[in-house]
Amino acid sequence: MENITVEEVKKRMDAGEKLNLVDVREPFENAEFNIGGVLLPLGDIQAMAVDEIENLKDEEVICYCRSGNRSGQACMILEMMGFTNTKNLTGGMLAWQQKL
Numbered sequence: 001m002e003n004i005t006v007e008e009v010k011k012r013m014d015a016g017e018k019l020n021l022v023d024v025r026e027p028f029e030n031a032e033f034n035i036g037g038v039l040l041p042l043g044d045i046q047a048m049a050v051d052e053i054e055n056l057k058d059e060e061v062i063c064y065c066r067s068g069n070r071s072g073q074a075c076m077i078l079e080m081m082g083f084t085n086t087k088n089l090t091g092g093m094l095a096w097q098q099k100l
Contacts, residue, residue: 001075004062004087006096009035020056022063024074025093029066033093037062042070045077057083064089064096 012019013035021037023030030039038052042065053061061083063071068091075086089096 001072001079002087003090005090006099009062009089010096010100020053020059020061022053022061022074024063024065024070029093033097035064035093035096037064040074042074045074048081050078050081057081058085060085060087062087062089065092067094068092 009019009021021035023034023037023039024042024045025039026041027039040050040052044050061075061078063074063078063086065071065074068088071092072088075088078086091099
């Protein structure tokens with residue numbers, strides 16, 4: 001797992017790059033504010049219910065949550081499941097809203 005900053009993700013989004021974003025927060029958090037990632041709560045990842053992103057095992061997957069803690073856990077779990085390029089969005093949506 002690597003870390004990636006909100007600034008780097010925003011820059012890549014603005015450049016039109018297609019990113020594989022995974023929001024590991026709960027549905028109510030996603031409804032309040034999101035940046036367009038696939039909603040896959042951490043509990044689902046822990047239960048290994050990741051069919052929606054199974055095809056991304058060999059691609060970059062950027063996980064995000066509220067502050068960066070749950071997404072870090074999600075990255076580690078995904079790596080144990082065979083995902084080869086996971087990145088944790090440092091600071092999560094709190095940092096995104098504060099900095100951008």
